[in-house]
Amino acid sequence: MAFLPHPPGRHFRGPRVAVVAALLVLCGCAPPVRPPAFVPRDEVPLAGLPTGKAGWPAPEWWRRFHDEQLDGIVARAMRGSPNMEQAEARYRAALRAVDTAKAELNPQVRGLVNGGHGYSDVDVRGEVPGAPGNAQGFQLNPGHSWSNSGVAGALATWDLDLWGKQKDAVAAAVGQARAAEAERASAAASLQYNVVNTYFDWQAQQARLDVARHAARNAEEYRELVALRVHSGLDDPTALDQADARLAQLRRSVAQLEGAARLDLAQLAALAGVSPDDLGTLKPSPLPAADTHLPSDARLGLLARRPDIAAARWQIEASAKNIDQARKAYYPDVSLTALGAFLRTYPDLGSGTRTDLTLGNVGASVQLPIFSGGRLRAQYEGAQAQLDSAVAQYDAAVVQAAGEIAQGVATLQTLDDQRVQVDRQYDATAAQKAKAADRRSKGLIDDRTWLDADMQLDQQRDARLQLASQMLSANLSLIHALGGGYHADDLPDLPAAKAGEDATR
Template sequence: MLTDARVRTGIDEPSQSDQAADRLAQARQLSAQLTGNSALDRVQLAALAGVSPADLDWLQAGALPQPDTRLPPDARLGLIARRPDIAAARWRIEAARQQIDRARAAYYPDVSLLGLGGYLSVDPSLGSGVRIHGPMGTIGPSISLPLFESGRLKAQVNSAQAALDTTVAAYNAAIVKAAHEIAQQIAYLAQQRGERQQQAARIEAISRSDQRLRDQYQHGLVDARTLLNDQLQLNRLRDTELSLQGQLLNTQLQMIHALGGGYLATELPALPSAAKETAR
């Protein structure tokens, strides 16, 4: 070790050797941590695939893909219609509307006119405001006209309307939540793009410095420690750049999740009413 040799010859203090040993231990600790994280990722992938971790021994570490964080110019908030929570909320609204239609339909019962005529021939008082019940020969079971139960029917309609209002409010809340998540991810993308650009500028500057130090070292103008320290700084910057790249990829995935899948709205879920119109 270069530092140990300088300490033995009396050029450097023994503390320099201790500091170098500490940095070496930190590097080895980081290497062990990365190895452990890789093994944990392999176990998690095996669980998702339903196989043994040994079946994934063929997996090899590779370079991270370059994240494409640019949003298409035609991207609109309507893309969130593909989100499961938004689609489910839209279908609940349609179901609530159907409930209102059924409640209103109760005002107009499907009564056989022949049967009603039979009742009128037996009891002309039908329609006087008295509710008529009881079997009437072969005419059939009792008839209960909803015209005389307007209070109960009105309550049913009001209840269905209240359910629709509640469902619409929940839908609006889901839209606001989704819009907030998307806006947050867009802000993260902009921030991380800026950080990565500045990191790339730093790496470029240190790389130029490293090349000059290499030339100086070959001509004996600087010692090896200066060159090694510069290379260590360059490697740290590259590690940070990889971390930023990973954060960008994660933010891109979060954006896809917030939008319900990708940036292109090629096919949106149809409401039941729209499906009926198509079927017609």
């Protein structure tokens, strides 16, 4: 029988096909891509809330109050707040994690240098085989010797990352870093809101203190007049008791407002990371008017305006990349290696004997999982659970933002309705005081009636100041709920969640 010669290289085709087929089979064991279990919200539920032509808060929105004293406190807080230092440290740590992940894409070379000095003393004893009873013993003792040896080598490795597993790790680290950046912005927005809100609360306490002290002085004069009339027998002594109680109540109000102002200063100092004395002497100023309008595109625009929502969005992106990395762990790892080494040995010092050895090797290696005992599956399912958790946290942040805005708008509307009635009550009380002053000038009434009317007007002044402070605080809270001037223009896309739609029904 004649045998035909095989074409060159044909005898390698079978093993090659088998290897490729095995790789395809093993790669096919990777789990399929699965959407998240929950539906990410693509808009904020704000339907039904009134909107207007008001714009979004500016990055430094507190500057619209034109208060240099406030600007200085905010700047100091941004420099010295421990919360900002913690947020900055977390962001820098996340950036270093990105650098670490990127470094894994680069080849690396490791070197080895080793040297040694040895001593040997050989003594061999034995018997030469022979006939029974005729064996002869022998002894070899070449003596002792000293030796030196040294080796230097280098090993280069490079993971080719053919499937992009390490690139997914880099993308996940970038997502975590962007989330940390947004969390830093969230910490800054919260700090700015707390500083401005506390500052204006202190201003409100100062304005109310002026009114309370004026009312207390009127109560003192009123009490003196009543005491004169009681001592003259014109009034019942109970009138003096009532005047004393009124004066004590007003003095108590003064003490409460002074204590509240001191607490505001202590809180401002804590927010700025300084002592109350370092704040210096603050000057009182009138409270600014509150703005009660919403931007017209709040439902869609808020997703890019809230730093906590942006942070949750980047957490979703990082979790999605972790899933891609977990899937590609089923694929084989292909890497290149190169080894070079040089060995020199002096086995017997002084004899002139020397041994040199040079080694070199370049090649590729393929590592693939065959049996992992469920580890790869567990890693993939863990990454999928992290994605579901990130989507749930994102939805919670969106709903919470909507709730904060709805509550802020409702609070402002309620306070604005109250303001109309408070203003009417103030006008009516002011008219009563004016009439009392006219009758007093004509000698128809004494000073007690006029002082009583003035103290009633002080009560209405205090009510207006309280309402103005509440409206301003609600307005500041709404500015914070609208993102406090934050804006992200490069948010990642939300993952598709067709399966999640069925799961949430």
